[in-house]
Amino acid sequence: MKAYTPSYQKHIEAYQLLEEHQRFTELPTVCVQKAKDDSQRFSVLTISDEQLVTFFSLSVGDAVQIYTENSNAILLRSFSTDSNYQGRGYAKQSLMALPFYLEKHFPNITEIILLVNCLNHPAIKLYQACGFKDTTQRIRGIKGEQMVYSRKMVHKIEGGS
Template sequence: MSMKLMFYEDNAQSLIEEYTITDEQLRYTKSPQENIELARQDHSRHAILAMDGDKLVTFFVLHEKDGVKPYTSNDKALLIRSFSTDYYEQGKGYAKKALQLLPDFVRQHFPHINELVLGVNVPNKAAQALYTKCGFVDEGRRVMGFRDEIKVMSYSMKDDDKCKI
């Protein structure tokens, strides 16, 4: 698996159109199309593609500035939102690998960031287990999402080898 993370650019639109996200996944997240539209309107949102060769396998958004405010008071934090893996690529380790690549990607493109935060729906136990395995910590904060209560999890950029399993 030779994965890499990259910023979405318009020439990747066909990859987005081929990306499969199910109704079950959409209970917990917005589609890549919706997220790209939001990122076009809000320059503090960055659509990120996790590529395995020329195949888009995982998609998420890094949201800075006001985006993190509901989750943390740290203005040097970056919010990971709408994290999903293509339905046909699930169970192959791509989500974990994307999370392993993320700290270095953030250091390279957002050097001022010292914390990653994300919100995970309380009923979504599989995602919580993945994030925990990759060094995210539940610090007991809860916020209301668009459907369910959300557990806020945090990853300190100072703790480097948390997701090297």
């Protein structure tokens, strides 16, 4: 996983999402632009064999506090896999690696929050398989009803095994 830098712009512009997936998420080009205008939003890329395979944004601060009282939570947004790489396990690998990325780059984070459209059954199944739990909170969004999911971070205890 790598934080977005302008050197990845060509990868971002070449990223492809099927139209059916675009109804549930934003394109990376849109997310990168939003991050330029928001100091609490960060774009993250998963690169495999020099190809951008998954993309998502992370938000801290006010954007996440709408969904949790945990001031050490982070919001996972606009998670997607390039349509050329779907079905190869990249999404699951990225989500399973996310806690390690957060420990390195956001060491105070204790919880990951995400919203998933109630109609996006493949994504719901993926998030559940990666340890996310339904909080039962529902949000009416511009793309329909959203379920709020949470995954607690498990930090190593210093001096422990």
